[in-house]
């Protein structure tokens with residue numbers, strides 16, 4: 109579609125950048141999320157395996173402690189002799205030499221009422237001064253009352269001065285319960301409890317581990333056997349945090365995970381979830397299990413005797429197993445940077461392309477626009493015509509082309525200057541625009557030529573005739589230019605598609621033909637093309653070809669028509685009138701080929717031939733006989749005309765005073781100043797100038813005063829009207845009066861009757877020319893002696 113320029117909407121312009129940015133952000137986010145998930149999964153797998161390993165290592169470490177207690181129990185159960193205090197201390201000391209988590213180990217024999225005194229005495233004998241079996245009461249001890257059975261601390265790794273010696277565990281309910289569990293189940297029981305003599309600074313309860321010891325060689329198959337055969341218990345106090353830390357240190361536990369060990373669920377611990385850990389490897393504040401379970405964590409157990417401590421491992425904050433999402437972040441950042449770069453590049457590219465496209469469009473617009481009027485130009489018009497023609501043909505619709513040519517525009521241009529001409533063209537363009545619909549196409553083809561494409565009418569012929577009539581009327585309205593009021597008109601030719609042609613060339617040619625016809629018909633009118641015009645054109649083209657041949661072959665001849673002095677009746681000279689002796693059509697009068705010769709420029713060569721031949725012929729006439737030669741306005745534009753005339757005179761030897769040049773008023777309309785100067789030059793060498801066909805054209809009397817004419821030739825139309833139109837006499841009379849005043853003579857053309865002759869004589873006309881006085885004749889037929897007026901009149 110050929111169209112005037114319209115800017116691209118911004119969204120469309122930046123669409124590639126927006127799409128790239130959206131896709132880039134989407135891919136970056138999705139990519140980063142995928143990488144984050146992958147990082148998460150990898151970290152989780154690694155974390156869980158590390159945590160599991162850590163838990164196993166811890167359990168192994170704990171088992172190692174327990175196994176040493178079991179070894180101690182074996183000592184008691186395997187020797188035949190009683191284990192002495194020093195043996196116990198040595199053995200236990202050795203067993204737990206490099207086990208810092210072990211606070212103390214004690215041997216608690218099962219003592220019955222009868223054996224009590226014996227044990228107390230034996231301990232005192234071993235150096236535990238004041239040893240006696242005592243029960244725990246509040247924060248202190250009291251001598252234990254008589255009971256059936258005691259479990260007093262008998263041996264211990266603690267100094268012999270420690271008050272815990274003799275402390276009867278049977279008097280401490282939770283500890284006794286642990287002893288019973290251990291005994292009945294023949295298993296190791298564990299108990300989370302506060303020691304009677306805690307180490308300084310200990311915040312947390314410690315872990316008591318109870319190992320049952322049975323009498324050597326006794327059965328322990330049933331609970332009854334076990335209750336019967338129990339010899340005592342070995343009790344060990346573990347400092348759990350110290351113990352676990354020691355294990356982790358010796359096993360080089362991974363710092364990437366933090367391990368929390370929570371107490372087992374017992375009646376004492378009401379809410380395990382909220383309780384704080386007994387051990388935490390993390391340097392930060394210990395977290396409850398509930399807190400830990402909110403994040404990434406691993407759950408497991410640490411078995412101590414018959415109790416399960418809850419293990420919760422979590423990635424150490426800032427450690428290698430905590431997912432930092434650094435790869436995902438990298439993907440996101442790189443993705444965003446790439447997206448931004450791409451989007452910026454596309455924005456810049458779009459901007460550049462917009463600038464380029466704006467420049468291109470501007471160039472295109474300028475290439476399609478007529479700078480002067482702002483209307484589309486010929487190139488645009490032709491492209492649009494092609495497009496509309498194609499479209500209308502497809503749709504089976506009609507349209508018209510109106511070709512316009514301004515009448516008398518040249519006069520304005522020549523007389524008021526090009527500035528005024530330009531202004532006039534702009535005003536015409538505005539008026540034409542105002543007469544058209546939005547869908548019509550109006551263009552300036554160049555000079556004073558405009559063209560319109562009109563479509564969308566039911567009856568294209570009627571519609572275009574109506575539009576042409578309207579335009580013609582509009583353009584005849586006066587135009588106001590600075591200091592001038594100008595009146596012009598327009599000739600319009602119309603061709604209708606598809607009736608008059610199926611392509612651009614045919615339609616334009618036919619609209620042009622119709623325009624030509626309008627101009628020929630007297631301008632300021634419109635003509636719709638019809639087929640006769642083509643035939644005419646063909647004939648005209650043929651004539652033009654023949655005319656060229658005729659000039660080359662010299663098929664022209666001159667006929668001479670005399671003009672006489674009205675007062676004396678004397679023949680004064682002859683007007684040279686050209687004829688074309690056509691080989692097939694015979695003698696063709698000038699009316700039928702002079703206009704074509706003028707249009708084609710052939711008149712220049714033809715006119716020169718006429719001038720030369722007329723001068724040559726006249727040179728042989730009597731010395732007072734003059735010759736009048738018609739000059740076309742086209743010849744007047746030739747720079748060499750003066751030289752041509754001089755050469756014709758010089759070559760023929762005819763004195764300039766015997767040559768009359770006849771020009772029509774139309775010559776005066778154009779190039780007034782130049783033509784005036786030219787006429788003065790002709791006069792300066794003695795040539796006479798006659799204003800021909802006076803009364804037919806503009807007949808402006810001002811021309812008579814403005815230009816240096818010697819003679820006025822009144823057109824034959826006035827003469828033929830003399831007898832039946834009285835005002836013709838009046839006009840001729842006033843022309844004669846004016847001419848006298850201006851020192852000019854007057855010739856009457858087309859005098860056919862004696863009556864006319866007499867009347868003209870009576871009106872004071874100086875010369876007469878017409879069939880009455882002699883028809884145009886070839887030179888051979890001109891009588892050698894000028895006849896007297898009377899005899900001439902008779903001859904006619």
Ligand SMILES: Nc1nc2c(ncn2[C@@H]2O[C@@H]3COP(=O)(O)O[C@H]4[C@@H](O)[C@H](n5cnc6c(=O)[nH]c(N)nc65)O[C@@H]4COP(=O)(O)O[C@H]3[C@H]2O)c(=O)[nH]1
Pocket residue numbers: 669684685686697698699702715718738739740770800801824857858859860877878879880884
């Ligand atoms: N009805 C009638 N007609 C009469 C009478 N007396 C003369 N005529 C015709 O009137 C025309 C007079 O010439 P024009 O006004 O200069 O008009 C001339 C002139 O304007 C032009 N023309 C003729 N020869 C030349 C030429 O060599 N050069 C140029 N540029 N124009 C020429 O052609 C026009 C026509 O010439 P022609 O056909 O020869 O027609 C001639 C002549 O035959 C009469 O009593 N009654």
